[in-house]
Amino acid sequence: xxxxxxxxxxxxxxxxxxxxxxxxxxxxxDRINLGITIDQWVLLKIIEETAPISQKELADKSLRDPASIxxxxxxxxxxQLLLREPIxxxxxxxxxxxxxxxxKFVKNNIAxxxxxxxxxxxxxxxxxxxLLKNLLLKIQKNMS
Amino acid sequence: xxxxxxxxxxxxxxxxxxxxxxxxxxxxxDRINLGITIDQWVLLKIIEETAPISQKELADKSLRDPASIxxxxxxxxxxQLLLREPIxxxxxxxxxxxxxxxxKFVKNNIAxxxxxxxxxxxxxxxxxxxLLKNLLLKIQKNMS
DNA sequence: AATTTATTATTGATATATCAATAATAAATT
DNA sequence: AATTTATTATTGATATATCAATAATAAATT
Numbered sequence: 001x002x003x004x005x006x007x008x009x010x011x012x013x014x015x016x017x018x019x020x021x022x023x024x025x026x027x028x029x030d031r032i033n034l035g036i037t038i039d040q041w042v043l044l045k046i047i048e049e050t051a052p053i054s055q056k057e058l059a060d061k062s063l064r065d066p067a068s069i070x071x072x073x074x075x076x077x078x079x080q081l082l083l084r085e086p087i088x089x090x091x092x093x094x095x096x097x098x099x100x101x102x103x104k105f106v107k108n109n110i111a112x113x114x115x116x117x118x119x120x121x122x123x124x125x126x127x128x129x130x131l132l133k134n135l136l137l138k139i140q141k142n143m144s
Numbered sequence: 145x146x147x148x149x150x151x152x153x154x155x156x157x158x159x160x161x162x163x164x165x166x167x168x169x170x171x172x173x174d175r176i177n178l179g180i181t182i183d184q185w186v187l188l189k190i191i192e193e194t195a196p197i198s199q200k201e202l203a204d205k206s207l208r209d210p211a212s213i214x215x216x217x218x219x220x221x222x223x224q225l226l227l228r229e230p231i232x233x234x235x236x237x238x239x240x241x242x243x244x245x246x247x248k249f250v251k252n253n254i255a256x257x258x259x260x261x262x263x264x265x266x267x268x269x270x271x272x273x274x275l276l277k278n279l280l281l282k283i284q285k286n287m288s
Numbered sequence: 289a290a291t292t293t294a295t296t297a298t299t300g301a302t303a304t305a306t307c308a309a310t311a312a313t314a315a316a317t318t
Numbered sequence: 319a320a321t322t323t324a325t326t327a328t329t330g331a332t333a334t335a336t337c338a339a340t341a342a343t344a345a346a347t348t
Contacts, residue, residue: 012186063167
């Protein structure tokens with residue numbers, strides 16, 4: 001036997017936690033016919049927070065491939081939630097910004113998202129939340 | 145403004161940590177031409193630990209879709225790492241087991257994997273590891 | 289200023305994921 | 319025992335992810 005049980009592996013539990021929480025939220029998204037995925041929501045939220053932002057920056061922040069960002073932005077642009085704004089004197093990048101529709105969309109749904117976040121941390125003390133975050137950041141540092 | 149920064153969201157950091165660690169290990173897998181993906185490794189490890197196991201159980205344990213398991217097992221079967229063993233008096237399920245080749249494969253590479261796990265938790269006390277695991281399990285419970 | 293190098297976004301090829309429908313059949317109910 | 323229901327694995331359709339190659343062009347170097 002090569003020893004151990006995969007359920008005891010922290011990295012496995014991290015991935016599992018991520019999957020469970022994504023499924024939870026996606027189910028809710030679908031239930032109310034939100035029309036987007038969790039990962040699309042994350043992009044919208046990043047844009048809302050840091051617009052104007054380039055696609056490269058979006059890829060970095062969300063840890064996704066630039067090619068994947070290109071295609072996801074196509075979808076969200078078609079849904080009129082964001083747009084690629086040309087930059088004067090820079091024809092290599094775009095400024096990605098929310099449309100007013102997109103801003104409204106985020107505003108209308110942020111409360112529901114916050115409920116999910118809250119539910120995920122039910123029974124956590126402030127100290128535990130801080131600690132958890134710091135431990136996660138430490139792992140990220142270790143693997144970078 | 146809808147407030148807050150997505151970097152402060154624990155669920156976001158959990159997903160980020162998962163992605164970073166997977167990329168780290170996958171890069172190493174590719175470097176030594178291991179010929180499988182992280183998620184394929186996880187299946188092999190689960191099988192090693194709990195064989196004989198059904199595809200349904202594999203899907204549950206790995207939090208993946210049964211259809212995805214079917215296809216991944218096809219790949220791993222083609223690589224001669226595992227096989228679908230027919231069950232007497234039960235023609236609806238298979239017993240999934242490692243081939244001797246597959247068992248050897250796991251044995252040969254478990255040390256490298258353990259190194260990655262160790263690296264991910266560099267600087268963690270035993271108490272911190274326990275705590276982190278428990279906090280993750282708590283989130284999973286909250287979202288189930 | 290002209291040339292070289294690096295960066296950004298896109299596209300095609302390919303791999304992987306999920307959902308819905310289906311076939312086979314085991315388990316439960318009548 | 320016959321019928322109904324539930325479960326398991328598979329397949330097709332579709333969505334999404336990544337890698338490699340490419341075009342456009344900004345930035346750095348000569």
